[in-house]
Amino acid sequence: MSKPIPDQLTRRLDRLERENRRLKFVGALALLGLGALTVMGQTAPTSVANTLEAERFVLRDNAGNVRATLGLRPDGTAALALADDTQQDRAVLSVTAPGQASVDLSDRAGHLRAGLGVRADGSALRAETRLEITLGERPDDAVRLTLFAPGASAVEISGDFTDWQPVELRRSTTNRDAWQGTFRIARGIHRINVRRDGGAWMAPAGTIRSADDFDGEVGVFLLP
Numbered sequence: 001m002s003k004p005i006p007d008q009l010t011r012r013l014d015r016l017e018r019e020n021r022r023l024k025f026v027g028a029l030a031l032l033g034l035g036a037l038t039v040m041g042q043t044a045p046t047s048v049a050n051t052l053e054a055e056r057f058v059l060r061d062n063a064g065n066v067r068a069t070l071g072l073r074p075d076g077t078a079a080l081a082l083a084d085d086t087q088q089d090r091a092v093l094s095v096t097a098p099g100q101a102s103v104d105l106s107d108r109a110g111h112l113r114a115g116l117g118v119r120a121d122g123s124a125l126r127a128e129t130r131l132e133i134t135l136g137e138r139p140d141d142a143v144r145l146t147l148f149a150p151g152a153s154a155v156e157i158s159g160d161f162t163d164w165q166p167v168e169l170r171r172s173t174t175n176r177d178a179w180q181g182t183f184r185i186a187r188g189i190h191r192i193n194v195r196r197d198g199g200a201w202m203a204p205a206g207t208i209r210s211a212d213d214f215d216g217e218v219g220v221f222l223l224p
Contacts, residue, residue: 054071055071055072056069056070056071056072057069057070057071061085063085065083065085065086065087066083066087067082067083067084067085067087068080068081068082068083069081069083073200073216074216075096075097075200075201075216076096076097077094077095077096077097077200078094078095079092079093079094079095080092080093080094081093084108086108088106088108088109088209089106089209089217090105090106090107090108091103091104091105091106092104092106094200096199096200098120098198098199099120100117100118100120100197100199100200101117101118102116102117102118102199102200103116103117104202106209109208129147129148129149129152129155129194129196129202129204129205130147130148130149130204130205130206131145131146131147131192131194131204131205131206131207131219131221132145132146132147132148132206133145133146133221133223134146142182142183142184143182143183143184143185143223144180144181144182144183145157145169145180145181145182145183146172146178146179146180147169147178147179147180147194147204148175148177148178148179149177149179149194149196150177151177152177152179152196152197153197154168154196154197154198155168155169155179155194155195155196156168156169156194156195156196157169157181157192157193157194157195158192158193158194158195158201159190159191159192159193160190160191160192161183161184161185161186161190161192162183166195167181169181185223186223187223187224188222188223189220189221189222189223190220190221190222190223191210191212191218191219191220192204192207192218192219192220192221193217193218193219194219201216202217202219203217203218203219203220204219206219206221207219207220207221208220208221
């Protein structure tokens, strides 16, 4: 006849059995985790695209101001424009579709102060084209616009006063760098662009640069 097992020994055996089951459960979880890590390590890394394509990029500061743009203008010119904290373009690097490359540097008011460029054939191009306005003696007199474009062989003008139709200017008989045209222009604020030698349309020096309705630029002047 077997002797009864003391209660203390029975409780001890039960505790050992529970601890044994707990150790087995923890060991199984560890093996499962190790297996998952092994499988993840053998999985090929996801490929990352190294090309980002778009027609226009815009860089803004933490105040929401546009500080830089990179993109294509409506005339096919590729341009990188860097602006100050007033969103005024200060440095513009551009290449036209026919291959004319230029760099324009402006002051804080938007006036073109310096520039350089190269035509598609490699000849040097002075980017600065300066506008001067001569008013008639009477308010209803025609207004003479003079554009100084050193080195240019042809200069065209387009503005709200020409219904944005290109008008070719005449070379001055006294200054080969000066190109002139006479227009009926009402007093007030007007917008203008110029083009030299069939290149890109640009805002001339002597005007205030402003964005146009086609992600390009236009020169603004006041006729008092």
